[in-house]
Amino acid sequence: MKVYRDADIDTAVLKDRLVAIIGYGNQGHAHALNLRDSGCRVIVGARENSPSGARAREAGFEVVSYGEAAARGDVVMVSLPDEHIPDVYAAEIAERLRSGTALGFAHGLAVHFGHVVPDAGLDVFLIGPKGAGRWLRAEYEAGRGLACLYAVHQDATGEARAIALAYAAGLGCGRAGIVETSFAEECVSDLFGEQAVLCGGIPALIEAGYRTLVEAGISPEMAYFECLHEAKLIVDLMFEGGPAYMRRAISTTAEYGGYLAGERLVTEETRQEMRRILDDVVSGAFAARLIADTRAGGPELARLRQGQDADIEPVGARIRALMPWLAPKLPDS
Ligand SMILES: NC(=O)c1ccc[n+]([C@@H]2O[C@H](COP(=O)([O-])OP(=O)(O)OC[C@H]3O[C@@H](n4cnc5c(N)ncnc54)[C@H](OP(=O)(O)O)[C@@H]3O)[C@@H](O)[C@H]2O)c1
Structure with missing residues (x-):
């Protein structure tokens, strides 16, 4: 490098x-x-x-x-x-x-x-x-x-x-x-990273975890704390020192359970799907779809936005209102 x-x-x-x-x-x-x-x-x-x-x-x-x-x-x-x-x-x-x-x-x-x-x-x-x-x-x-x-x-x-x-x-x-x-490397890694991990994988995992707990009768506030609020702590730890550093900083219970669940969630099927997401990025199919949808006035984007689970939003607002200093609003830029 x-x-x-x-x-x-x-x-x-x-x-x-x-x-x-x-x-x-x-x-x-x-x-x-x-x-x-x-x-x-x-x-x-x-x-x-x-x-x-x-x-x-x-x-x-x-x-x-x-x-x-x-x-x-x-x-x-x-x-x-x-x-x-x-x-x-x-x-x-x-x-x-x-x-x-x-x-x-x-x-x-x-x-x-x-x-x-x-x-x-x-x-x-x-x-x-x-x-x-x-x-x-x-x-x-x-x-x-x-x-x-x-x-x-x-x-x-x-x-x-x-x-x-x-x-x-x-x-x-x-x-x-x-x-x-290169343009190719920047483009492929950026698009794949935001889709498979940052903006696709992480929010989908958080929302699915939240939904699983709520459907099992756990209160939305508890589910929000566990699945979303505490995600910041884990990401901050990995950002500071990487995954091993994060695992040293959490409890043994969390570390042990995390290994077991991680293996069950990210399976060979998940990895196959990641490769297919990568194929769509590399071939240009994703970029073509984005631009075609934009030219058509964004019908697919509108449909995808509609399909999102809105229930989590008011819960998040209530939790964030307890500690507004932890989630300052972005300045309008
Ligand atoms: N966002 C990031 O964190 C980030 C990080 C690294 C690289 N990038 C890259 O930086 C580039 C810019 O991204 P960005 O996030 O800065 O964009 P952005 O904030 O969405 O860009 C907004 C600007 O684009 C104008 N604009 C919006 N829609 C337009 C349209 N249909 N026709 C003409 N002008 C329009 C807006 O003008 P008005 O005020 O008139 O609406 C405004 O000046 C992209 O290539 C992106 O991939 C972004």
């Missing part, structure tokens, strides 16, 4: 380049603020009457249309929802980019699966911070940084790598680590 840090990077390559951040959402706002505080000249692209554009203006940025940002930026970061990138890129960005522009993405989906095919005269890079934008910003403000992934898809000018690394350093990621990868 190749990891770059600030000392390995010459940030002068950004000195005379205008950075245009297209989209001022979760990632975009942190990129714009961190790069500006690192001494870069930054403008923000927003659509008309955009709420996030208004926030960018309040933060003191010059805010222009997506097309103008694409045309003026020497470095153009596309920080929009992945499912909308292909159509916005085709309609507003592609034709406005100048040859030699460095075009950046924070995730590889649109490019890797061929939904965006950048012109051959562009540099194309990826900087994927390993966490949400507010965390990227908070770490930067604290004088630290968040690690990120970096990849180059296309190097038309011979400067793509230098620009991408300087961009990542401007985000503060060089204070932690800038890990070299």
Whole structure:
């Protein structure tokens, strides 16, 4: 694994380049603020009457249309929802980019699966911070940084790598680590991880555990504490020191029972299903389905949202109200 840090990077390559951040959402706002505080000249692209554009203006940025940002930026970061990138890129960005522009993405989906095919005269890079934008910003403000992934898809000018690394350093990621990868590896691992483990596996397991207890007559509050509230403790322990560290920190009863139940829950069948989820990611079938659903107005997403178990939500609100300091609300970013 190749990891770059600030000392390995010459940030002068950004000195005379205008950075245009297209989209001022979760990632975009942190990129714009961190790069500006690192001494870069930054403008923000927003659509008309955009709420996030208004926030960018309040933060003191010059805010222009997506097309103008694409045309003026020497470095153009596309920080929009992945499912909308292909159509916005085709309609507003592609034709406005100048040859030699460095075009950046924070995730590889649109490019890797061929939904965006950048012109051959562009540099194309990826900087994927390993966490949400507010965390990227908070770490930067604290004088630290968040690690990120970096990849180059296309190097038309011979400067793509230098620009991408300087961009990542401007985000503060060089204070932690800038890990070299490819669009393919970033894309596949990110999508698989969020589906099989983070956003698919973990919530499904928590909700199924909660439902099993409630159906067996346990009170919803008890079930919530056991299956959701305490998940934070376990994840925090693994984050701090890995699974073995977590197991040393819990009781022997919990450790022993955990081994037995884990083997029963993650069976060969589960592993087979994980491989099928991975196949759908690698083949591009998932990305195509996401983009097709978005273009159709999101009927499948709406159906999936409807199908979620809503009973757990009011219980969670009651439990969180007991200890509001443990679950502070996210600032609107
Ligand atoms: N979220 C994360 O933690 C994270 C982490 C690493 C990488 N990434 C990557 O970063 C990129 C940006 O993700 P994000 O989470 O920052 O996105 P996001 O917060 O959902 O992006 C919101 C921005 O996109 C604009 N936007 C929303 N829908 C649009 C549409 N249909 N057409 C045009 N503009 C639209 C919004 O403008 P308005 O204000 O006008 O609605 C806003 O400026 C993605 O490639 C993502 O995979 C995200």
